[in-house]
Amino acid sequence: SLVAASVMAAPCALALSKLVYPEVEKSKFKSEEGVKLTYGDARNLIEAVSSGATISVKVVSNIIANLIAYLALLAFINSVLSWLGNMVDVDGLSFQLICSYILRPVAFLMGVSWEDCPVVAELLGIKLFVNEFVAYQELSKYKQHRLAGADAWAGTRKQWISVRAEILTTFALCGFANFSSIGIVLGSLTSMVPLRRSDISRIVLRALFTGTCVTLVNACVAGILYVPRVAKVDCTSLLNTTLSSSSFEVYQCCFEFFQR
Incomplete structure (x- = not known):
């Protein structure tokens, strides 16, 4: 999935960047x-290596x-939200939690079932x-x-999501567009072209939005092309031989029997 998402991202990023920032x-x-x-x-290889190393120190x-600086700013925002949440008896208020509510319609439009949308939206946040x-660790x-x-x-929290939701989330998370990458983009590009610092700072949020849309579009395409694998399991023999097992196949069989 990651290899496919990386290959799909290149033409999609080119197309969306032309839409967001058209070349007029x-x-x-x-x-x-x-x-x-x-x-x-x-004049020679040694001088070129030395010059490149000197320039790279400034870039890095x-x-x-x-x-x-940007990670500190984001941590400060989270701390302020947590402090405000404690004042109104809302535990765990954070930017991720807010995104889990805001991005639920986005996850649903990707093709994720509504019961999995809170988890997928939180991962997107x-x-x-x-x-x-x-996000991939979670x-x-x-x-x-x-x-x-x-x-x-x-309780009120899902322990796992469906296979389809996992695949769509894998595609949606495969991207470098996040708030912490703003610092990396500004630091690298402005060090190479310091005269264009204002131009880069002006379009960096637009680039963040475009990169996020690229991953979401890739997830939508993956949802269209997704074909579920229906594995036929002999539930009778499986339950007779593995009553003490906690595998997912046993869960499927028990779920099918209790649904009848």
């Missing part, structure tokens, strides 16, 4: 005269500084607010619960 002027890069490559002043330091790696926990045959609900 004639491009300067349609002819060879418009493409002028500049060459460094290095700018990325780290911007990343720390984690990906948008923190990063996709933390998704893996839900998958482990499903494979272990855990109960679908633990």
Whole structure:
């Protein structure tokens, strides 16, 4: 799924970027005269390596500084929301929790069943607010619960989501568009072209929105092409031989019997 999502993201990102930021002027890069490559002043390989290493230190330091600043800002916002939530007796109020409510219609439009939408929306909020790696870690926990045959609900919270929801969420999380990446983009691009700092800062939120839409569109396409695998299980022999098992197949068989 991740490989397919990565391949699908390239043409989708190009198409959506043209829609969000249309090219209304004639491009300067349609002819060879418009493409002028500049060459460094290095006279040999050793000088080129040394010059590149010196430049990279500035780029990396700018990325780290911007990343720390934006992560600190996001942590401050979460702390303020948590403090406000405690004042009105709302435990665990955070940006992720707010996103889990705001993004439920988005998850439903992706093709996720409504009962799985709160979990998927929360994962989308984690990906948008923190990063996709933390969101994938949370998704893996839900998958482990499903494979272990855990109960679908633990109180008012779902323990696992359907296979279809897992696949769609995998596609929706496969992207670099999150608030913490704003610092990385600003730090890397502004260090290379410092004169365009204001232009980059102006369109970085638009790029974040476009990147998020790319992953959501990929998830929608995956939902259209998804074909569920219906595995036929001999429930009678399975239950006679593995009564003490807690596998997902046993859960399916028991669920089918009790539904009859």
